[in-house]
Amino acid sequence: MIGFLIRKVFCKNLASELTEIKLTENGFSISEPFEANTKSFHWNEIKDVRFSENNKEVIIEKSYKKIILKKNNIGWYDFIQNVPSNFTDFDFDYIKDLMDSLKPCEVCGIVAVRENECIVCETIAWNNEMTESKIEYLKLKQSEFYSDQIKNRKEIKKVAEPEHGFKADKNWKLHI
Ligand SMILES: [Zn+2]
Incomplete structure (x- = not known):
């Protein structure tokens, strides 16, 4: 996987491919390139999680803020499979079909x-x-x-x- 990441970093040089989403105990964190801090979010503070129309982004609504996670972010596939089931706008069937395919x-x-x-x-x-x-x-x-x-x-x-x-x-x- 290290080879895979390095290749992405040096050959493509796309910032969104360097953004890393990680699951945490009660939520998730986002580390963006060129930013020193990792932002952490608790599922409790999230109001809504849903896919964009083309399914290439996940739109996360926090009280005053929207967070967009892109399909080429590191950890995206791990994230989409671990969204809690209480987010009823999230298309869990799509993920099941996708992973099964x-x-x-x-x-x-x-x-x-x-x-x-x-x-x-x-x-x-x-x-x-x-x-x-x-x-x-x-x-x-x-x-x-x-x-x-x-x-x-x-x-x-x-x-x-x-x-x-x-x-x-x-x-x-x-x-x-
Ligand atoms: Zn392969």
Whole structure:
């Protein structure tokens, strides 16, 4: 995951991708880039939580303030799966359908493939129109995804672990 984050930071350089949402005991916190303080919120002080019309943002209403969480914020998928059920405007069915629709990624081992692209490692799932064989493709993409660990001679874990609110695929294999 560190490789994934670093890639996002240096290649894309988009501030919203550096904003991190974390769940806390009774609420959540938001750390924005270039701001020293992490803001913490308690669910009790939140009046409403709902999706934007295109489902790419979550709009959180606090008494005098609106907080917008974007889909590419770090921790978004963890957050949307942990909104308390008393926020009745929140579309819990959408999240269930979304999470149920995800398929395992053969590159990173996380169940996060949506419309043939992995949300976590951003790899396009192999298909038989590609010139490489499936194994060649997985070797190539895993080498790219784990390039930081390879460069730093760090061991790559052989079993995928759940990350950022996504499940891991028990049958995942490391091919490199
Ligand atoms: Zn992946």
